[in-house]
Amino acid sequence: MSLSLRHVFTMSLSLHHIFIMSLSLRHVFIMSLSLHHVFIMSLSLHHVFIMSLSLRHIFTMSLSLHHVFIMSLSLHHVFTMSLSLHHVFIMSLSLRHVFTMSLSLHHVFTMSLSLHHVFIMSLSLRHVFIMIFIMSLSLRHVFTMSLSLHHVFIMSLSLRHVFTMSLSLHHVFTMSLSIHHVFIMSLSLHHVFTMSLSLHRVFIMYSPFLHHVFIMSLSLHHVFTMSLSLHHVFIMSLSLHHVFTMSLSLHHVFIMSLSLHHVFIMSLSLHHVFTMSLSLHHVFIISLSLHHVFIMSLSLHHVFIISLSLHHEPESSSCLHHEPESSSCIHHFFIMSSS
Numbered sequence: 001m002s003l004s005l006r007h008v009f010t011m012s013l014s015l016h017h018i019f020i021m022s023l024s025l026r027h028v029f030i031m032s033l034s035l036h037h038v039f040i041m042s043l044s045l046h047h048v049f050i051m052s053l054s055l056r057h058i059f060t061m062s063l064s065l066h067h068v069f070i071m072s073l074s075l076h077h078v079f080t081m082s083l084s085l086h087h088v089f090i091m092s093l094s095l096r097h098v099f100t101m102s103l104s105l106h107h108v109f110t111m112s113l114s115l116h117h118v119f120i121m122s123l124s125l126r127h128v129f130i131m132i133f134i135m136s137l138s139l140r141h142v143f144t145m146s147l148s149l150h151h152v153f154i155m156s157l158s159l160r161h162v163f164t165m166s167l168s169l170h171h172v173f174t175m176s177l178s179i180h181h182v183f184i185m186s187l188s189l190h191h192v193f194t195m196s197l198s199l200h201r202v203f204i205m206y207s208p209f210l211h212h213v214f215i216m217s218l219s220l221h222h223v224f225t226m227s228l229s230l231h232h233v234f235i236m237s238l239s240l241h242h243v244f245t246m247s248l249s250l251h252h253v254f255i256m257s258l259s260l261h262h263v264f265i266m267s268l269s270l271h272h273v274f275t276m277s278l279s280l281h282h283v284f285i286i287s288l289s290l291h292h293v294f295i296m297s298l299s300l301h302h303v304f305i306i307s308l309s310l311h312h313e314p315e316s317s318s319c320l321h322h323e324p325e326s327s328s329c330i331h332h333f334f335i336m337s338s339s
Contacts, residue, residue, distance in 0.1 A: 007025075027043065027045075057072070057074045067084045069083075090102075097113065098114070106125050129145070131143070131144045141159075152166070153165070172185075181196070182196070202217070242258065254268075262279045263278040
């Protein structure tokens with residue numbers, strides 16, 4: 001033992017152990033050595049350091065005014081923690097797992113790795129990101145999520161399915177893919193688009209905002225299409241035994257129906273009406289306009305035809321028996337009937 005005004009030193013020796021201690025005004029140091037263990041501690045005005053060493057474990061801790069560091073090492077595990085005024089970092093390593101976490105004033109990051117799982121999360125003041133992998137001998141599923149102030153993104157991947165969703169302030173996009181089906185939807189302030197595809201059916205809808213809507217449905221036995229706009233509506237239906245078409249606009253209506261045994265056509269406008277019906281045993285036609293009327297009916301046992309021509313005259317003129325009140329005159333009238 002050594003004593004002085006500013007320092008004290010002590011050492012102890014034995015067959016299995018050595019102990020050393022040093023004390024001064026600004027520092028304390030202790031060291032203990034044995035056959036199976038080493039311990040060291042250092043204390044000063046601004047810092048503390050501790051280290052423990054054994055055959056199966058190592059532990060270190062460092063403490064200062066602005067920082068704390070801890071590390072633990074063993075045969076099956078490693079642990080590290082670092083703490084400062086502006087940051088925290090933690091890492092844990094084992095034979096089957098790895099974990100890392102980083103914390104700061106503006107950001108948080110976490111990562112977890114194991115034999116069957118991977119998890120990653122990143123958090124900041126303006127963004128959040130999460131990714132999850134789940135593994136069991138093969139990749140069965142992946143999940144990813146990203147969040148920010150103006151956007152959200154989610155993706156899910158598995159062996160039989162893929163799902164993606166993107167959300168922003170001005171747009172939404174969704175896509176779902178599976179072994180038997182595909183679904184896509186896109187929504188924005190100016191646009192809407194939807195598509196659904198399966199093994200037996202296909203559905204598509206498209207809409208530029210307020211000006212047009214388009215819908216199509218396809219199946220093994222049927223096709224349906226509808227188009228809607230501010231000035232027009234169009235509908236078409238196709239099947240194995242029938243075709244139907246309808247067109248509607250501000251000034252016109254057109255309808256056509258086709259089947260294996262029948263054809264029907266109708267056209268309506270502001271100035272004209274036309275209807276035609278055709279079947280295996282009958283034909284019927286009506287044509288109506290402002291100046292003419294035509295009707296024809298044909299069947300296997302009958303023929304009927306009417307044709308009227310109209311002509312508008314001024315009120316001062318007369319054409320039939322000089323009747324002043326007549327405003328129109330029949331210039332042509334034809335009827336034929338045969339049975």
